[in-house]
Amino acid sequence: MADKTLHPRTRAVHDGIRRSQYGEMAEALFLTQGFAYDTARQAEGRFQKVGPDEFIYARYGNPTSRMFEDRMASLEGTEDAFATASGMAAVNGALMSVAAPGQRIVAARQLFGSCLYVLDILRRFGVEVVLVDGTDLDAWERAVTPGTRACFFETVSNPTLEVMDIAGIARIAHAAGALVVADNVFATPVFSRAAEQGADVIVYSTTKHVDGGGRALGGIICGTRQFVREVAEPYLKHTGGAISPFNAWIMLNGLTTMDLRVRAMADTAAQLAGALQRAGVRTIYPGLPGHPQHDLAMRQMGSGGTMIAFDLGTKEAAFAMLDRLSLVSISNNLGDAKSIATHPATTTHQRLTEAERATLGIGPGLVRLSVGLEHGDDLAADILGAIG
Numbered sequence: 001m002a003d004k005t006l007h008p009r010t011r012a013v014h015d016g017i018r019r020s021q022y023g024e025m026a027e028a029l030f031l032t033q034g035f036a037y038d039t040a041r042q043a044e045g046r047f048q049k050v051g052p053d054e055f056i057y058a059r060y061g062n063p064t065s066r067m068f069e070d071r072m073a074s075l076e077g078t079e080d081a082f083a084t085a086s087g088m089a090a091v092n093g094a095l096m097s098v099a100a101p102g103q104r105i106v107a108a109r110q111l112f113g114s115c116l117y118v119l120d121i122l123r124r125f126g127v128e129v130v131l132v133d134g135t136d137l138d139a140w141e142r143a144v145t146p147g148t149r150a151c152f153f154e155t156v157s158n159p160t161l162e163v164m165d166i167a168g169i170a171r172i173a174h175a176a177g178a179l180v181v182a183d184n185v186f187a188t189p190v191f192s193r194a195a196e197q198g199a200d201v202i203v204y205s206t207t208k209h210v211d212g213g214g215r216a217l218g219g220i221i222c223g224t225r226q227f228v229r230e231v232a233e234p235y236l237k238h239t240g241g242a243i244s245p246f247n248a249w250i251m252l253n254g255l256t257t258m259d260l261r262v263r264a265m266a267d268t269a270a271q272l273a274g275a276l277q278r279a280g281v282r283t284i285y286p287g288l289p290g291h292p293q294h295d296l297a298m299r300q301m302g303s304g305g306t307m308i309a310f311d312l313g314t315k316e317a318a319f320a321m322l323d324r325l326s327l328v329s330i331s332n333n334l335g336d337a338k339s340i341a342t343h344p345a346t347t348t349h350q351r352l353t354e355a356e357r358a359t360l361g362i363g364p365g366l367v368r369l370s371v372g373l374e375h376g377d378d379l380a381a382d383i384l385g386a387i388g
């Protein structure tokens, strides 16, 4: 069991470990989908009740995946967690497992394209989905009517880095009996205090900072034991959303260095955001005092995070800058050790209309930067040199 008096960096190295009879030091990769029973009666019993060190089938659970779930739950400060095939499987699983026709879900309109797509699926099945400006607590107050099933938002929005007030939204949601489901990818588990601030369910794409090397897809749903095992798990295990044990093993390795990596990336992001602003570029970074939710970001995360957005005005200027980069890659992942620049309007948010992009603040000149582990001076030279 997790010793909560230890620091998260320590727990990220040790928690959740299960050793086999060999006493292996490293987390073992149990690349098995099935588990043998000694007797038919034991199989019968296992299907009636699965004990803490017992498994049935990898779609339901696997020892390597369980190590990853236990370690993430420890870091996030929740009772339990269920690991999923991707971040979107986690978002889909958390929302689909709670929603029913006729119920209302209120969501921030500042969402990643695929999250908006999941909300459209819910609408097709008769769920009433209401979108609000996630930064406006009065808008949440008006939209969250008694009996609302859930409130859903990215705690820091992709790609415009607006910061949502978790405690404020939770107060409104809980007064109406609604569940607070927070997509916490941009905050990262390192800067997250989402559970203590009132989020009931916290989802991550662990493809990002948890893997940290851009290798494998993964996701996780963190929450109470009751929510994870009685609401989310039945939906996910029967619909095939479980993580591959191999990917869970990669994620476990990622967690051991996550605290060091993410803090170094955030320090460099702060350096770069300052340099961009001093160069006269319109820069969005929650760690800059001029950011509209700077105080909230500092209260909620204690950091501006590892992501920056900046606006070069036109698509032509953005493309010219991207094409001049040599160290920073043009790609669309984030949280990687390698820095990555993305043009949201033509890639991740291409599916939206220009008007929809405009309401979200995604202009044609906007560039999203995922700051990696390179030296900040090298990145500053590459990026400022490319802006010209």
Ligand SMILES: *Cc1c(COP(=O)(O)O)cnc(C)c1O
Residues within 6 Å of the ligand: 086, 087, 088, 089, 091, 112, 114, 115, 154, 158, 183, 185, 186, 205, 206, 207, 208, 217, 218, 219
């Ligand atoms: C990447 C991302 C997702 C989806 O995660 P995948 O692992 O790619 O499925 C969901 N939400 C946010 C905020 C993301 O950045």
